[in-house]
Amino acid sequence: MHKGFTLWFTGLSGAGKSTLSNMIADELRRRGVRVEILDGDEVRTNLSKGLGFSKEDRDTNIKRIGYVCKLLSRNGVAAISAAISPYREVRDFNRAEIGNFIEVYVECSIEALTNRDVKGLYKKALAGEIKNFTGISDPYEAPLNAEITVNSGKQTKEESLAVIMGYLEKEGWIPKPGVKESSTSACRA
Amino acid sequence: MHKGFTLWFTGLSGAGKSTLSNMIADELRRRGVRVEILDGDEVRTNLSKGLGFSKEDRDTNIKRIGYVCKLLSRNGVAAISAAISPYREVRDFNRAEIGNFIEVYVECSIEALTNRDVKGLYKKALAGEIKNFTGISDPYEAPLNAEITVNSGKQTKEESLAVIMGYLEKEGWIPKPGVKESSTSACRA
Numbered sequence: 208m209h210k211g212f213t214l215w216f217t218g219l220s221g222a223g224k225s226t227l228s229n230m231i232a233d234e235l236r237r238r239g240v241r242v243e244i245l246d247g248d249e250v251r252t253n254l255s256k257g258l259g260f261s262k263e264d265r266d267t268n269i270k271r272i273g274y275v276c277k278l279l280s281r282n283g284v285a286a287i288s289a290a291i292s293p294y295r296e297v298r299d300f301n302r303a304e305i306g307n308f309i310e311v312y313v314e315c316s317i318e319a320l321t322n323r324d325v326k327g328l329y330k331k332a333l334a335g336e337i338k339n340f341t342g343i344s345d346p347y348e349a350p351l352n353a354e355i356t357v358n359s360g361k362q363t364k365e366e367s368l369a370v371i372m373g374y375l376e377k378e379g380w381i382p383k384p385g386v387k388e389s390s391t392s393a394c395r396a
Numbered sequence: 397m398h399k400g401f402t403l404w405f406t407g408l409s410g411a412g413k414s415t416l417s418n419m420i421a422d423e424l425r426r427r428g429v430r431v432e433i434l435d436g437d438e439v440r441t442n443l444s445k446g447l448g449f450s451k452e453d454r455d456t457n458i459k460r461i462g463y464v465c466k467l468l469s470r471n472g473v474a475a476i477s478a479a480i481s482p483y484r485e486v487r488d489f490n491r492a493e494i495g496n497f498i499e500v501y502v503e504c505s506i507e508a509l510t511n512r513d514v515k516g517l518y519k520k521a522l523a524g525e526i527k528n529f530t531g532i533s534d535p536y537e538a539p540l541n542a543e544i545t546v547n548s549g550k551q552t553k554e555e556s557l558a559v560i561m562g563y564l565e566k567e568g569w570i571p572k573p574g575v576k577e578s579s580t581s582a583c584r585a
Contacts, residue, residue, distance in 0.1 A: 279467060
């Protein structure tokens with residue numbers, strides 16, 4: 208049984224949280240680590256139907272994700288949260304609750320996001336057509352002390368992935384590739 | 397790594413769901429099984445604040461517990477739900493979603509519950525002072541095909557515990573006492 212942990216992504220919409228989460232999940236599974244991704248949309252369907260995008264509702268949503276991450280990670284799972292989670296205070300609340308908490312800031316400038324703008328949301332938000340759009344018409348509080356920072360405007364996905372995996376290996380959260388855990392530690396259920 | 401499963405208690409308030417859940421959790425942990433109890437009250441605080449006791453709100457609450465049980469049990473945890481869960485349809489929804497689902501009906505007559513009535517709730521409910529009180533002023537739909545039925549009006553706690561543990565052993569969900577799992581299966585992470 209591996210040591211569980213929570214990999215908590217934060218960053219603006221479109222910055223690449225879900226993409227990176229899926230890449231990391233694949234890589235972790237290849238190494239025999241159990242993984243669950245708590246994606247913003249899936250969680251809003253399963254845990255937070257009816258909540259909106261006010262600060263209070265966003266905080267409630269993020270605390271619920273944190274609660275589930277806590278249950279998973281204390282049972283040996285790598286729980287990955289890929290929700291925007293714009294507010295610092297509630298991220299820090301989850302950090303304190305969960306313990307094995309690794310914050311990953313996926314940085315990206317509004318300019319780069321607007322150029323990319325796959326769904327056309329940034330143009331609409333900049334035109335004032337979307338209320339409560341994080342980073343434009345709603346606050347985003349970047350982490351002050353994230354364990355890991357990547358920048359999807361300046362790095363390729365593969366480079367960001369390597370940064371995150373490198374951190375997890377270096378800090379002993381996951382086995383290095385090709386290194387089988389000893390049966391003693393693997394059986395420490 | 398053990399096979400995960402969900403032990404889904406259902407029964408009236410005061411029937412003994414939480415008491416039995418805690419006894420089973422202790423026994424499972426003694427046998428090296430990872431356990432999480434999703435208790436009605438704890439879940440209402442962490443996942444369902446703001447929900448009331450209408451059918452719709454109760455169903456939403458029960459589905460959320462089911463979602464968390466699914467995530468836990470597919471990762472090798474014995475997830476125990478101890479909420480009343482009065483409606484059959486939503487229990488069956490969770491059964492289908494989760495798969496490794498074992499329903500435990502904690503039966504107890506209203507008469508026995510009223511005689512016991514530790515918190516005085518049944519007397520109040522029977523006097524019409526509590527709205528939406530399951531079994532009195534709100535429906536309770538007993539399971540039709542629960543894997544396990546115990547009766548806390550007729551059995552001691554210890555007897556009920558033995559019935560549940562006996563089922564889990566017989567069906568191979570948990571190791572028998574004193575039987576260590578082989579390292580192969582224990583390490584099948």
